Amino acid sequence: MNKKYLLPLLVLAAIVTFSSCSNKLKPLAQEYIKAEPQPLEAIGGQVPVTINATFPAKWFNKKAVVTVTPVLRYAGGEAWGTAYTYQGEKVAGNNQVIPQKEGANVTMKSSFAYKPEMKKSELYLTFDAKIKNKTIKLPDVKIGDGVVATSELANAASATPAIGADKFQRIIKEAHSANIMFLIQQAELRSKELSKQEVSDWKDLVKNADEAPNQNVAIEISAYASPDGGVKLNTGLAERREGNTSKFLNRELKKQKIDVPVDARYTAQDWEGFQELVSKSNIQDKDLVLRVLSMYQDPEQRENEIKNISAVFSTLADEILPQLRRSRLTANIEIIGKSDDEISALVKSNPKELSVEEILYAATLTNNDGEKESIYKKASELYANDFRTWNNIGMQRFKAGDLAKAEEMFNKANSVKANPESNMNLGLIALTKGDKAKAQQLLGSASGVNELSEALGVLYLQQGEYAKAVNSFGSIKSNNAALAQILVKDYSKAQQTLAGVANADATTDYLKAVVAARTNNSSDVINSLKSAIAKDRSLAKEAAADLEFAKYVTNADFSSLVK
Structure with missing residues (x-):
C-alpha cells in the first residue's frame, strides 16, 4: 500500500477504536466496594447494610445511567434492597452526577426484612446500565456472606406475664x-x-x-x-x-x-x-x-x-x-386471718368459705402450675366480676405455651374491667406475633405493673434498642436479659446472668455457647452446645448455620455435634 494512504487509515482506526471503547462500561471491581457490617447482622427484625462504593476516574461514561441495587440471595429466594441511580455529565436528569474525569465515592444504605434462611446467604450488587438507549450488561459483584441472627433469639413467650395479685392480709x-x-x-x-x-x-x-x-x-x-x-x-x-x-x-x-x-x-x-x-x-x-x-x-x-x-x-x-x-x-x-394451712384446705374442700383475696392467695401457696390454674378457675366461678381471676388463668396458659387461650383470657379480663396487668400481657402476646407497634401501645397502658420492666426489655430487644433493653431488664436473670447484654458486648455480665437463670433451658445453654465463642473459649463452646442440643436437637441445625460459630466449622468436636 502507498505510504501516503497508510497514515490516514491508522488515524481512522484509532478514532473508531476510541469511540467504540468510550461507549462501554467496564465491570466494577470488588476492590472498589465495601459493605458494612461484615458479616451482616439482624437488628430489630431487619438486616441493615451500608455500602460504600467508588466509581474510579474515567470509569463512568458521560452519557451513561447506572442503577445499582443490593440483593441478598439465600436458599429459596432473594430480597432486593434500595436502588440508587447515578448518571454521567451529559445526561439530562435528577440523579447524582458522577464526573468522568475524577470519578466519585457514593454511599448506599439499604435494609432487608429478616428471614431465618438468610443466615446462609450472599450479598450482591447488581447493575442496570444504559448508554443513551443501549443496555450495557455488567456482572453482579458479590460483597458479603451470611447474616448473624443472634438478636432473633429474643423470645417474648418466655417473659414473665403480669399476675393479678391478691390483697390478702393475715x-x-x-x-x-x-x-x-x-x-x-x-x-x-x-x-x-x-x-x-x-x-x-x-x-x-x-x-x-x-x-x-x-x-x-x-x-x-x-x-x-x-x-x-x-x-x-x-x-x-x-x-x-x-x-x-x-x-x-x-x-x-x-x-x-x-x-x-x-x-x-x-x-x-x-x-x-x-x-x-x-x-x-x-x-x-x-x-x-x-x-x-x-x-x-x-x-x-x-x-x-x-x-x-x-x-x-x-x-x-x-x-x-x-x-x-x-x-x-x-x-x-x-x-x-386464716392460716395458710386453713386456706389451702378450704380452697380444696369448700372454696365458697373463702373471700376472693383468700382464694387468689391460696394459688401462691403451691408451686404446681396445674393446681394454680385449678384454683384460679374456681375463683373465676365464684367471683366472675373480678378481672384478676380471668387474667391469672390467662397467665397460666401463657406459661404453658397456649398463647391463643391466654389471649382469650386476657381479653376476657379486660372486658370485666380494663386493667394494666391484662394490657401488659396482651402486649407480650403482640410481641410473640411480631406486632411491635401494637405491643408498644399496650405496654404503654400498663403503668405500675411490677412485671412491666421485663416486658419493655423484650420490646426494646425486638426494636434493636439494646442499651435500653439492658437498662429495662435491670437485675432480672433471664435468657432475654442475657441476650441484651451479649448484644451490647457485656459478656462478663451476660455470663453472670445466664448462671443465675432459675429454670435454665436449651436457649440458656445456646447463649452460653455464643458468649464462649465471642470470648474465644473453645471448650465452653463445645460443652455448652452439647448441653443445648441434648435438650433441643433442632439446635444442632441452628448452630451449623450460625455465623457465631463460623471459626469452629473445622473443629472435629463441633462438626460431630452439629451433623
Missing part, C-alpha cells in the same frame, strides 16, 4: 375512735357526753373485739386542751381531762370484764388539731391564720397574734376551739 389493722367533749376550762366528765351513742357504740365494739377469738384490741386515750388560755393553764387542764377519762374507762372495762392494754397521754395545746380544723373550714381569713401558724413557733406568740386578728377570732372561739376540748378514745383492733 392481720388487718383497724382504728375506731370516739370523742368525749369538755366545756371551756373544765375537766369534769358530763353524763351527757358519756351516754351519747358514739361512746356507747365504741364500748360495744371494744367488747366484741375482746371476745372474738381472731381479734386483738388495745386502747389509747388522748386528752387535749384548746390552744387558748396559756400553756400553764392548759397543761393542768389537759392532764386532769386525761386522768378523769382514764378513771371512767377503767371502771367501764372492769364492769365488762375486759382486760386490754390502755395507753393514756395528754397534749397541753392542740395546735396540730387547730391547724387541721382551720384548713378544712370555710372561715374568713383562714389563710391569714394558717400563715401565723407557719411564721411563729412559740405558743404564746401564736395565741397573741391570732387574737390580734379580731375579725376572725370570735369565729375561731365559736366554731374551732370547742372541738379541741376533748378526750379521744381509740380502739386499735387487729383482725387475724
Whole structure:
C-alpha cells in the first residue's frame, strides 16, 4: 500500500477504536466496594447494610445511567434492597452526577426484612446500565456472606406475664375512735357526753373485739386542751381531762370484764388539731391564720397574734376551739386471718368459705402450675366480676405455651374491667406475633405493673434498642436479659446472668455457647452446645448455620455435634 494512504487509515482506526471503547462500561471491581457490617447482622427484625462504593476516574461514561441495587440471595429466594441511580455529565436528569474525569465515592444504605434462611446467604450488587438507549450488561459483584441472627433469639413467650395479685392480709389493722367533749376550762366528765351513742357504740365494739377469738384490741386515750388560755393553764387542764377519762374507762372495762392494754397521754395545746380544723373550714381569713401558724413557733406568740386578728377570732372561739376540748378514745383492733394451712384446705374442700383475696392467695401457696390454674378457675366461678381471676388463668396458659387461650383470657379480663396487668400481657402476646407497634401501645397502658420492666426489655430487644433493653431488664436473670447484654458486648455480665437463670433451658445453654465463642473459649463452646442440643436437637441445625460459630466449622468436636 502507498505510504501516503497508510497514515490516514491508522488515524481512522484509532478514532473508531476510541469511540467504540468510550461507549462501554467496564465491570466494577470488588476492590472498589465495601459493605458494612461484615458479616451482616439482624437488628430489630431487619438486616441493615451500608455500602460504600467508588466509581474510579474515567470509569463512568458521560452519557451513561447506572442503577445499582443490593440483593441478598439465600436458599429459596432473594430480597432486593434500595436502588440508587447515578448518571454521567451529559445526561439530562435528577440523579447524582458522577464526573468522568475524577470519578466519585457514593454511599448506599439499604435494609432487608429478616428471614431465618438468610443466615446462609450472599450479598450482591447488581447493575442496570444504559448508554443513551443501549443496555450495557455488567456482572453482579458479590460483597458479603451470611447474616448473624443472634438478636432473633429474643423470645417474648418466655417473659414473665403480669399476675393479678391478691390483697390478702393475715392481720388487718383497724382504728375506731370516739370523742368525749369538755366545756371551756373544765375537766369534769358530763353524763351527757358519756351516754351519747358514739361512746356507747365504741364500748360495744371494744367488747366484741375482746371476745372474738381472731381479734386483738388495745386502747389509747388522748386528752387535749384548746390552744387558748396559756400553756400553764392548759397543761393542768389537759392532764386532769386525761386522768378523769382514764378513771371512767377503767371502771367501764372492769364492769365488762375486759382486760386490754390502755395507753393514756395528754397534749397541753392542740395546735396540730387547730391547724387541721382551720384548713378544712370555710372561715374568713383562714389563710391569714394558717400563715401565723407557719411564721411563729412559740405558743404564746401564736395565741397573741391570732387574737390580734379580731375579725376572725370570735369565729375561731365559736366554731374551732370547742372541738379541741376533748378526750379521744381509740380502739386499735387487729383482725387475724386464716392460716395458710386453713386456706389451702378450704380452697380444696369448700372454696365458697373463702373471700376472693383468700382464694387468689391460696394459688401462691403451691408451686404446681396445674393446681394454680385449678384454683384460679374456681375463683373465676365464684367471683366472675373480678378481672384478676380471668387474667391469672390467662397467665397460666401463657406459661404453658397456649398463647391463643391466654389471649382469650386476657381479653376476657379486660372486658370485666380494663386493667394494666391484662394490657401488659396482651402486649407480650403482640410481641410473640411480631406486632411491635401494637405491643408498644399496650405496654404503654400498663403503668405500675411490677412485671412491666421485663416486658419493655423484650420490646426494646425486638426494636434493636439494646442499651435500653439492658437498662429495662435491670437485675432480672433471664435468657432475654442475657441476650441484651451479649448484644451490647457485656459478656462478663451476660455470663453472670445466664448462671443465675432459675429454670435454665436449651436457649440458656445456646447463649452460653455464643458468649464462649465471642470470648474465644473453645471448650465452653463445645460443652455448652452439647448441653443445648441434648435438650433441643433442632439446635444442632441452628448452630451449623450460625455465623457465631463460623471459626469452629473445622473443629472435629463441633462438626460431630452439629451433623
